[in-house]
Structures are given as C-alpha cells and as structure tokens.
Amino acid sequence: MLTYLIFAVAVLGEVAATVSLKVSAGFTRPVPTVIVVVGYLIAFTALAKVLERGMPIGLAYAVWSAFGIAAIAGIGAVFFGERLTPTMVVGLALVICGVITIELGSAP
Template sequence: MLTYLIFAIAVLGEIAATVSLKLSAGFTRPIPTVVVVVGYLVAFTALARVLDRGMPIGVAYAVWSAFGIAAMAGIGAVFFGERLTPTMVVGLALVVCGVITIELGSAP
C-alpha cells in the first residue's frame, strides 16, 4: 500500500511540474520555475523509490504516462482553454485501455 502512495506522489509531482512548465513562461517567472524543479525532483525521487520497492518498470512507466497524459489533457482543457476533440478523447481511452492491458498482463 505504501508503494502505491509513493507512486501517487510521483505522479502528482510530475503533473504539478508539467503544469508549472506552462505557467513559467519559458522559465521567466520564478515561482512556477521553482515548482518545475521541485516537482520533477519529487516525481523522479518517488518513482525511483517505487521501482526500488519492486514495481515493474514497464507497469510503472505505463501507469505514470497514462495518468500524466489524461491529467494534462483535462487540465489543459479546463484551465488553459485548450481544445479536447472527440478524437482526442478516444485516444485517451485507448491509452487507458492499453495501460489496463499491460497491468493485467503483468499479474502472475
């Protein structure tokens, strides 16, 4: 259970850092720039810890990527007014289905 909590921290750190990349305006705004650095530091440190605890790297990266992609698409649409087309929604659903398939395939 602790492994999944650490993994959630990794994903949230990556999401915060990626959103802050947009807000940093090319690293010209100091606070978002600091959030980028700290967020990625937290994300990769937590991911390293999760991998060290035995989570398969393929599963970890698949889930990490899927959550990040879905979160960034949603955040972009809601907070930045970015377009999310029906085709993009289908693509996101396919990514999620792919991750579920990888997870099911990794079970003993």
C-alpha cells in the same frame, strides 16, 4: 499500500511540474520555475522509490505516463482553454486501455 501512495506522489509531482512548465513563461517566472524543478525532483525520486520497492519498470512507467497524459489533457482543457476533441478523448481512452492491458498482462 505504501508503494501506491509513493506512486501517487510521483504522478502528482510530474503533473504539477508539467503544468508549471506552461505557466513559467519559458522559465521567466520564478515561482512556476521552482515548482517545475521541485515537482520533477519529487516525481523522479518517488518513481525511483517505487521501482526500488519492486514495481516492474514497464508497468510503473505505463501507469505514470497514462495518468500524467490524462491529467494534463484535462487540466489543459479546463484551466487553459485548450481543445479536447472527441478524437483526443478516444486517444486518451486507448492509452488507458493499453495500461489496463499491461496491468493484466503483468499479473502472475
């Protein structure tokens, strides 16, 4: 259970850092810039801990990426007015299906 909590921290750190990239205005705004650096530091440290605890790297990266992609797409649409077309939604669904397939394939 602790591994999944650490994994959630990794995903949240990555999402916070990526969103902050958008609002940092090319690293000209100090607070979002600090959030970028701290967020990625947290994300990669937590991901390293998850891998150290035995989660397979392919599975960890697939799930981490999929959650990040879906969250960033949703945040972009809701908070930044970015387009999220039906084709993009299908693409996100395919990414999620791919991660589920990887998860099922990694089961003993």
